[in-house]
Amino acid sequence: MQDYDVIIIGAGPAGCATALAIAKRNTKKCLRALVVDNADCSAYKIGESLPAAARPTLSMLHPTLLSQITQDTANGLHEMCTGNASAWASPDLHETYSLMNPYGAGWHLDRALFDETLRKACDSMLCKGKFIAVRRIDRTNVDLGQASIDWEVDVESAEQGNILTFRAQWLVDATGRRAVVASKIGAKMDKHLDLLSFYLVLHKSDIDHYQDSATSSKPTEDTDSRTLIESAPSGWWYSARLPHDRRLIMYTTTPSDPSARIARKVTGFMDMVRQETTHITKAMGDEAWPLYEPSTAKFTQCTAAGSSVLRPYASWESAPAVPGCSDAQGLGRGWCAIGDAALAFDPLSSQGIITALKAGALLGSLLANYFYGRDNPPVNPQKLDGEGVVRTISEAYEHVRIKYEEGRSYYYNAVSRFDPTDEQGIGDTKLRGGNFRVQQRELKSH
Numbered sequence: 488m489q490d491y492d493v494i495i496i497g498a499g500p501a502g503c504a505t506a507l508a509i510a511k512r513n514t515k516k517c518l519r520a521l522v523v524d525n526a527d528c529s530a531y532k533i534g535e536s537l538p539a540a541a542r543p544t545l546s547m548l549h550p551t552l553l554s555q556i557t558q559d560t561a562n563g564l565h566e567m568c569t570g571n572a573s574a575w576a577s578p579d580l581h582e583t584y585s586l587m588n589p590y591g592a593g594w595h596l597d598r599a600l601f602d603e604t605l606r607k608a609c610d611s612m613l614c615k616g617k618f619i620a621v622r623r624i625d626r627t628n629v630d631l632g633q634a635s636i637d638w639e640v641d642v643e644s645a646e647q648g649n650i651l652t653f654r655a656q657w658l659v660d661a662t663g664r665r666a667v668v669a670s671k672i673g674a675k676m677d678k679h680l681d682l683l684s685f686y687l688v689l690h691k692s693d694i695d696h697y698q699d700s701a702t703s704s705k706p707t708e709d710t711d712s713r714t715l716i717e718s719a720p721s722g723w724w725y726s727a728r729l730p731h732d733r734r735l736i737m738y739t740t741t742p743s744d745p746s747a748r749i750a751r752k753v754t755g756f757m758d759m760v761r762q763e764t765t766h767i768t769k770a771m772g773d774e775a776w777p778l779y780e781p782s783t784a785k786f787t788q789c790t791a792a793g794s795s796v797l798r799p800y801a802s803w804e805s806a807p808a809v810p811g812c813s814d815a816q817g818l819g820r821g822w823c824a825i826g827d828a829a830l831a832f833d834p835l836s837s838q839g840i841i842t843a844l845k846a847g848a849l850l851g852s853l854l855a856n857y858f859y860g861r862d863n864p865p866v867n868p869q870k871l872d873g874e875g876v877v878r879t880i881s882e883a884y885e886h887v888r889i890k891y892e893e894g895r896s897y898y899y900n901a902v903s904r905f906d907p908t909d910e911q912g913i914g915d916t917k918l919r920g921g922n923f924r925v926q927q928r929e930l931k932s933h
């Protein structure tokens with residue numbers, strides 16, 4: 488049994504940012520934080536577009552984080568993103584250029600490497616293993632005049648495979664959109680309409696294979712470093728050039744839409760790309776001179792992509808008063824969800840990573856404030872109690888949720904070019920692939 492002040496389960500962007508923000512303020516090294524994670528860093532991870540506006544947060548979290556990512560980019564391990572190009576409300580392309588962005592260019596990351604870089608920065612706080620179980624532990628010691636309540640967490644160690652048990656006053660769920668910790672302690676995941684994203688990672692063709700072709704003037708490289716987005720009758724398409732000569736193509740729709748069944752198979756998916764996109768098709772090269780190898784897989788990859796909100800985001804329980812004893816002020820137990828575990832976005836927003844980093848940075852500073860404020864009131868007169876931590880992070884998330892839902896509604900309502908005309912009628916909408924657009928537009932906020 489090992490005691491900590493804070494245990495963070497999940498070391499993606501949200502969990503790492505929380506841990507790094509705690510460490511930054513833990514100058515006296517008296518705060519004990521543990522981060523538990525079971526990621527397989529050799530597996531491909533989707534979610535690669537990181538806006539340039541993440542730079543200040545990365546710099547603030549750790550002194551070498553941004554320079555490490557910049558160096559990895561220079562070494563070809565991440566790609567720069569030169570802007571966004573979308574054919575959304577109309578078939579015409581609308582572009583935003585990173586040149587016009589005060590923060591400069593964003594990234595198309597090697598996402599598994601990016602997360603691993605964050606975890607390396609967490610260093611000695613990291614424990615590789617899988618969260619298994621959580622229990623509430625209540626202890627009353629009348630002789631000492633103290634009641635304390637905390638969390639006990641079981642983790643299956645990645646190294647030995649044995650079960651390790653840890654105890655802490657604060658528990659942070661940063662496990663991503665499944666929120667595995669919070670759902671075990673009674674929080675409820677409120678799902679918006681379900682979405683599925685189907686995707687393929689294409690690898691560069693062997694150009695030499697085409698050297699003898701008469702069409703030698705055709706381009707031999709994919710030089711399009713923009714994020715490409717195109718709306719479609721029953722969903723939307725996204726593509727980004729990835730490091731290591733790869734390109735990601737992704738299609739998002741509802742699970743019940745007939746197009747989901749077609750996109751499941753690589754052949755159907757590729758037919759849809761060519762029928763429904765202009766700019767993404769162009770970025771792949773033409774059929775006589777493809778820039779990417781045809782995929783030999785039978786099925787595309789598929790992942791859940793709908794938005795969801797956890798209720799509540801966080802909670803605090805004060806320790807019960809012990810009859811005849813001094814007060815138990817400051818004692819209690821709290822939990823908080825962060826990142827996708829608290830609020831998962833539709834990937835159209837491309838806001839998931841940056842929001843996870845910023846929210847983790849905020850939560851880490853609140854928790855550090857809670858502990859240092861409690862132990863050193865003169866040093867930190869702005870001390871927060873447990874209720875204060877919960878209130879502040881919950882208000883921050885509500886603010887993000889409201890802005891996100893307004894933005895989402897605006898963008899889905901902007902697309903009417905696939906609506907049936909009066910002559911075609913509703914039947915035609917079904918013929919063209921269900922009612923994805925109607926469902927997205929009718930989606931009410933929570």
Ligand SMILES: Cc1cc2nc3c(=O)[nH]c(=O)nc-3n(C[C@H](O)[C@H](O)[C@H](O)COP(=O)(O)OP(=O)(O)OC[C@H]3O[C@@H](n4cnc5c(N)ncnc54)[C@H](O)[C@@H]3O)c2cc1C
Pocket residue numbers: 496497498499500501502523524525526527533534535536537616617618619661662663664667684790791792825826827828832834837838839840841843
């Ligand atoms: C299809 C799709 C495309 C996306 N594209 C983008 C994009 O281009 N740009 C963008 O900004 N966002 C994108 N997102 C969203 C983005 O990926 C997430 O918002 C972001 O990863 C959230 O970070 P997180 O730390 O909350 O969760 P995660 O990144 O999911 O990290 C959770 C961590 O918890 C660990 N974990 C889970 N369960 C356990 C357990 N039981 N024990 C121990 N560890 C555990 C996992 O291994 C993982 O390391 C996309 C999402 C989807 C679905």
